[in-house]
Amino acid sequence: MSTNEQLFDQAQRIIPGGVNSPVRAFGSVGGTPRFISRAEGAYVWDAEGKRYLDFVGSWGPMILGHANPVVVAAVQEQSQHGLSFGAPTELETYLAKEIIERIPSVEQVRLVNSGTEATMAALRLARAFTGREAFVKIEGCYHGHGDAFLVQAGSGATTLGIPNSPGVPESVVSKTLLAPFNDLGAVEGLFKEHPGEISCVFLEPIAGNMGLILPAPDYLSGLRRLCDQYGALLVFDEVMTGFRVARGGAQSIYDVRPDLTTLGKIVGGGMPIGAYGGRDDIMSHMAPKGPVYQAGTLSGNPIAVRAGLETLKQLDDEAYEKLESLGRYVESGVLGAIERKGLPLSFQRSGSMFGLFFRSEHVRNYEDAKGCDTTRFAKYFHAMLERGFYLAPSQFEAGFLSLAHSESDLAGYLEQSEEVLSGVFA
Ligand code: HOZ
Secondary structure (H helix, E strand, C coil), X not given: CCCHHHHHHXXXXXXXHHCCCHHHHCCCCCCCCCCEEEEEECEEEECCCCEXXXXXXXXXXXXXXXXXXXXXXXXXXXXXCCCCCCCCCHHHHHHHHXXXXXXXXXXXXXXXXXXXXXXXXXXHHHHHHHCCCEEEEECCCCCCCCHHHCCCCCCXXXXXXXXXXXXXXXXXXXXXXXXXCCCHHHHHHHHHHCCCCEEEEEECCCECCCCCECCCCCHHHHHHHHHHHHCCEEEEXXXXXXXXXXXXXXXXXXXXXXXXXXXXXXXXXXXCCEEEEECXXXXXXXXXXXXXXXXXXXXXXXXXXXXXXXXXXXXXXXXXXXXXXXXXXXXXXXXXXXXXXXXXXXXXXXXXXXXXECCXXXXXXXXXXXXXXXXXXXXXXXXXXXXCEECCCCCCXXXXXXXXXXXXXXXXXXXXXXXXXXXXXX
């Protein structure tokens, strides 16, 4: 049996940094990434056979828990009929219907292979539809690794201290205008400074890539109003929050209707998928119906589509009630510990998605999030890992619960977490 360390050494020789996505390398917390050999329910096992209660859930998709028997059986059954056709299937229409039924702002939807593809296409479409090149990006939001978005980007880009990546042409990002999260005045200022130039405001309605930050009460409705006033589109990146924080995503909680929405993660049930959709008159601009180009051989892949469908089918009202109750349980436990021990931490949550910040003041935006004590976070992360709890290896990521997490699993986490935090701040 190889150790995690041996596997990491071996991988580092032939894969940049030893990983296929940067945050996984444990760069900001140090130490050796755990090489996962299998997962079931709320747990993952590493290559050394150690079991962890998982709060990453593949960064969001595993809302039913790992290896959900219904999804696994459906994938097995579907794969017997062929893995990819590069031609339309009836399944794609079922999944499109399921998405449209849950998210009323989505009147037409196109399936792609990842959240990154979805956001790149949505931005191109917003630019083409409005005939404007600039767009407003919110600092600390992360929309995948498309060039235009890699300015003050959250997630791994912030974790590794490269929020503005080399290799992105200045000419591309000169059209990316920045405003802080939760700051309507800043967005209004940009509209005034760039009259008739801004195609869209593009953001995660609940920011999940700088920890988890909730929108202030009037923020999203204020953005809607500004976009309407200045003839721009409002694009919600719900790759993480879609089907996660509520059946209809963050837009259903805050009752704000974006023009376009990007999706990923849960919509593929753990298989590679992404989607973007929105107003019929906008989506009709996509080729082959309209002139805006976007394509993909594996788009609408039958196995991924089937996994997504079988996942969504299990996400009924009862499932969301359970997820909310698990989220509330963690929230009250963490807040209780903070109060009991007087810990300089803060916590935010939406449904089964949460962020624990190593900073006592409320976190409103990227600047606040960057003010967290990442050294203490790393200590906490490693002590919890040692005790069998797999949290995201970065202060700038969210935590995820699944239907497979039990209250007793979470009680164990809360107890250990309180003990570890007391030590970290002793
Ligand atoms: N950047 C994603 C999380 N917000 C995914 C990271 C990964 O898969 O390693």
